[in-house]
Every structure is written in C-alpha cells, then in structure tokens.
Amino acid sequence: MEKIYAPDGPLAPPPITLAASPSVLAGLRIGVLDNLKPNAKLLMQRAAEQIATRTGAKVSLVTDKGPGFNSATPCSDPIFDKLEKEVDLVITGSAD
C-alpha cells in the first residue's frame, strides 16, 4: 500500500506560554487593554465591570496599546510594563 505525507507537518513549541488564570478573583485588579477596534473598549470595559461586580474584583486600569499601536500590533512596551505592574488579569482581544 502506498503512503503519502500528511500536509500539515510537525509543530514548533508555542512561542509564549500564557500565565495560569487565577482561581479566585476577589480582591484582584482587572485591566482592560483596548485594541481600538470599534466598540472594543465599550464591550470589554462593560464585561470587566460586570465581572468585578460579581466577584469582588476591581477594574483598576483601562488603556489602549500606546501611540501608533492598534489591533494589528502588540501593545507598546511601556503599556505592557504598566499592565504587568498594576493589574492581576487583563481583558483584551475582543470587539463587536
């Protein structure tokens, strides 16, 4: 019987590993990273506020990605550093 190659091939290790999600949100600080897509900020900030109300967390930072950065790019390094220092979890990557 003839064999053929599968067309997708081997995988590389993931370039990044996401941090584990916290199991309890009470008392934690939620950040919203706006990607500037239409209504992204509205949608994610509302979601963050509802999560905070239900869990006892707090929405402590709402920011965009920095000047010149947008939905097609990662955020700027200063914004990344700010998020890392000032919040415990981030909501991002959504729009309507």
Place this chain on the structure above:
Amino acid sequence: MTQTYELLDLVDASPEALYDLFDARGWGDGLPLVAPTSARVDALLEGCGGDPDEVLAVLPPRFGKATRRMVAVNAALAGCKPEYMPVLVAATRALGEKKLNLRGVNATTHPVAPLMIVHGEIAERAGYNSGLGAFGPGNRANATTGRALRLILLHVAGAVPGPGDASTQGGPAKYAYCVAENTAASPWGSYHRSVGVDAASAVTLHCGEAPHNFHDMESDHPSRILDKCASAMATLGQNNATIAQGEYFVALGPEHAATCAAAGWTRRDVSSYLFQMARLPARLFRAQFDLRAWFPWMHAVADDEMLPITGEADHIKVFVCGGAGKHSCVVPSWGMTSSVTLPIE
C-alpha cells in the same frame, strides 16, 4: 535536526479517493490534489537541495514547522515541478519575516493574500509567465506555485477559514496569487535590485488585496496614465485608507511603463508622482474614520489640505508585468504589513 512526519496509508490511489480523504480531514483548498507520495516529494526536494528538515520558518497561528520537506509536500499537492522549489523555499522564508506580520495577516477580517512576485533569471528558466495574462489563468508555474504557498498557509500555518483565517468574505487571491516580473520589458531593470537584493533571482511577498485595474488607452504622457492609478489608490474603502505604513504595488503594463520611460521618468519618479497625486482632503478622512493609524505629521494637516493615502513615497513600489495592451493594476496592502524581498538560493 531530524523532524518526524506523519505518513498516511493511501488505500485507494484514485484521484477521487485522495480528494475525499483530504476533504474528510479538512485539508486542501477545495480543488483536486496530487498525492504527495515519497517519490514525488523526493523529486521536488531534488529541485532545491539543502537539508529537507531545516526549518525555514515557523508559521502562525498553528506554529507549524515549515521545513523544505513540508514545502515539497504541499508543492506536490499543488502540482508543482521541481524547478519551482527554489521560489517556494524563498517565499516560505519570507512568510517568517517579522515585518510581514503573518500572524496579523491570518488573523484579520480583511481579504488579504500574499502576492508572490518572481524576479530574475529563474522566472524565464522555470517558465513563469511575466507577460500577457501574467496574473492568470493558464500558466502552470504561476498557478501551482501560488497554490502551493496557499496550501502551506492552510496546512502548516493552519490558516483555515474560521479558526485560522478570519477573513470576512475570503477572496479569489487566496487560491493562487503569483506573477513574474517582466524584466525584459522593464525600462528600469529588476525590481529586486532596486530594493538592494543583489542576486540573479529573487522573490517578493506583498500581502495585499486583489489587483485594482486601471486603464488608459490614449495618453502619451505619464501624468494622465498615473492620475488614473492615483485615483484607484485614493479610495476610502480599502484597508490602507488611513494606515500610513500601507504599501502599494503598482504593476505597470509594459506599454504604460514605456510611456513613462520615454518621458524620462524613473521608477522613483513614478512613486513620487503617485505620492503627490493619490490624495484626498484631510477632512474627508476625518469624516469617514475614527481610527486613523497616521504618522504624527499627518494628524497636523489642516482639514482643507490634501492628505496622501500613504505616509511615504517609498511605500509605493513599482514593477513591470504583463503584455500588450493599455492596462495596469495596483495592489494595495492589508496595511499592517511590509513587503519582503529575498534572494532565491
């Protein structure tokens, strides 16, 4: 480094059975395929040399390893000849260049596809069409090389509509999008040498929309021809409209290029003229778009002034392509991507 590849039993060697097998697995581009047997893949690898297991690029969002062997597997599926492999190897390397932003290209809802432009002596040697009907259909090299790159994206990168490619409507350029530069008809030499790639052959990837045609049957001066190109560029519906880094590839037909050259215009003159003419009132951009990815100086332009559709003349790239006739085209990019030109080994 040795890689491990999955091999499948081909229970039934008929074309229909292979077609059904790939369809059932969610593989392929919807068209019939050629079985990637070891013999075919080995023959294709002979066409490029090098280590078959070398990782040319890791392609998101699946993060598949694009080795020479995986390039050959997908080239076999597409119906490529071995002599096309050097083009595909260089194009695959280009997919992995950071500035091309493949992750964004595959994640966007825009119908972007990598346009592959083959430059230099390999175009003639391997039979690529740079002349009449270069964008297709009808030429095996253009069609199967373009298709193979798409199959690499579908399979290795995982750019499957839905989970791996968010394009709202998709597009015909996502099947196969490959042309050759008509260097013989170019008054300005090869494009790749104009961007500093000193090689006998090269390939460019430009992630853009399908071609926007412009025609001028009657003008004997560059300005009237290029005004029509500028008109096609300065439109509000394209993704580049308020993205200052957006590039445009202008594929001038040989007759339009000859008219420009006869007037003493260089490639750079064409780009500079288009930068001056492809403009709209700043007020119009502001009225139409809340999100404006402009360079800082563009934000300061007064409402009544004309604002260019892109931030720099160098973003407008010019090459010659096609045969007899008075048609040319422009390919606007997706926006958040930069073209890549690499030498062919």
